[in-house]
Amino acid sequence: MTILVLADHDLGALSPATARVVAAASVLGEIDVLVLGEGIDQVAADAAKLSGVARVLVAQHPGLVGQTAETFVPVLAKLAPDYAHIIASAGALGRDIVPRLAARLDIQPITDVIAIHGPNRFDRPIYAGNAIQTVSSAQPRQILTIRASAFRAAGQGGSAQIIPLDYDPVNAIATIVAAHRTENNTPDLATAQIVVGGGVSVGSAEGFKLVGQLAAIIGAGVGATRAAVDAGYAPNDWQIGQTGKIIAPDLYIAVGISGALQHLAGIQGAKKIIAINTDPEAPLVKLADIVLIGDLFETIPALIAQLEHLGVKP
């Protein structure tokens, strides 16, 4: 049977996470991608190009714009009988929608999947990634979220058919009042190749700009600890960790970050970790691949100058 993947999109663009979910799911079978919203022609066209995708199902309606669980779940529930697996990425959208859908279908979902061993067998992290559970399911269909950063992106070789869906608007009673979008021209955290993260020790929003400058010069995504976000130095959607974004870059540079286990939960997939810290005993210093002991207010400006000198380009 076919696999249904719910596309994640924002501002009319397909989220990079979806290409990774498609690649992960392609070991299970042929994939249909479902795109819900309005003004999403480009999203559908981009989804159709992903290799492994057979069909792109599209429903466009003003009622679908806010991407609420109340409006999405009935669409997915109606399509469910035709699919063996229904999969979303483990971002805010998937986390909001998938458990509600599963409960409606009387299915126990398996979420934040980091490895697929077969159609009914998956790995998922528990305890902030300090343990990995291997679970199997004998249920008639599997409802999953997949941790995008744990998988590579699908190639661009596809040419799937785009099929409009009949959509019966539901009478949703929740309405979107306002969206507060973080102005951001840095790479998407969850899929960035390089990430620079800053801790509360930057001391101020002004101090956090040092982290941003270092990221800009090497073309990195910018992340933060919960302590830095709580202090108001960085926006909430930059938080990395158990309760924030999960990253898996080739290189993670942690600036003034202690390495609490809740933060480490978000960076386990990083290939190489560089820690810059005054404290040689900090937990993150103990497990980083490369360590520089020093005050961030001196070392970061010097590092930026040296990288410029070496001619590094973003």
Added chain:
Amino acid sequence: MKIFVAVKRVVDHNVRIRVRPDGTGVETAGVRMSMNPFCKHAVEAAVQLGEAGKADEIVVVSIGPKAVNDVILTALAMGAHRGILVETDADLETLAIAKLLAAIVAEEKPDLVLLGKQAVDDDSNHVGQMLAGLLDWPQATFASEINIEADQLSVSREVDYGRVTTAMPLPAIVTADLRLNTPRNAALPMVMKARQKPLAVRSADCMNIDLTPRLTIEKTSPPPERVAGRTVADVGELASLIAADIAEMEAL
């Protein structure tokens, strides 16, 4: 208005857990337990709504073995009015938890149900959304701000691109994120008083709900370990290493 808060007892979030060498799970015997941090934010939100005169009764419920009594007492000491313990020694899946909660909500008829966004042991992030689905109520997950005017609820939610404000009528389900508030530590007199508050005990097995697990946990393993790296002498050496890494990434 009546508020219902679901709280879970979990391994304390400061404890570094150990996977049992035989792969049968995480060692929880003799480990410090406490209320799931996200549930504390949910209780605090309920108590603050009570203090603002917007709620007259706060009922807290927890599902688990007798020992979960201690987190119910913590919530009562924070200011909840009465507790319900749904007792079971079984390890229940989130769907079963949501079904038990739905049954109690059907009896108690609260206007608002607050939960934590996730339990830090299983990290599921399911139960609030499932409960909303079972009851067919609107949901506002990952809340960082809650406002109630008349029977209209407005919630600021943390999402991938920032925050979004959602409005909905009551009854509704809200799951609490960490920036919702700062949970109070109950003063000793409140802790003493909590023991006098009503606490009903029910058996999960007598609620006519199929609690059989749907999944088999085949094994639990520790994550791959990272080995300590090396310390560079100065900024110059670090800059060269970073430059080399970037050159290598571009070459691929």
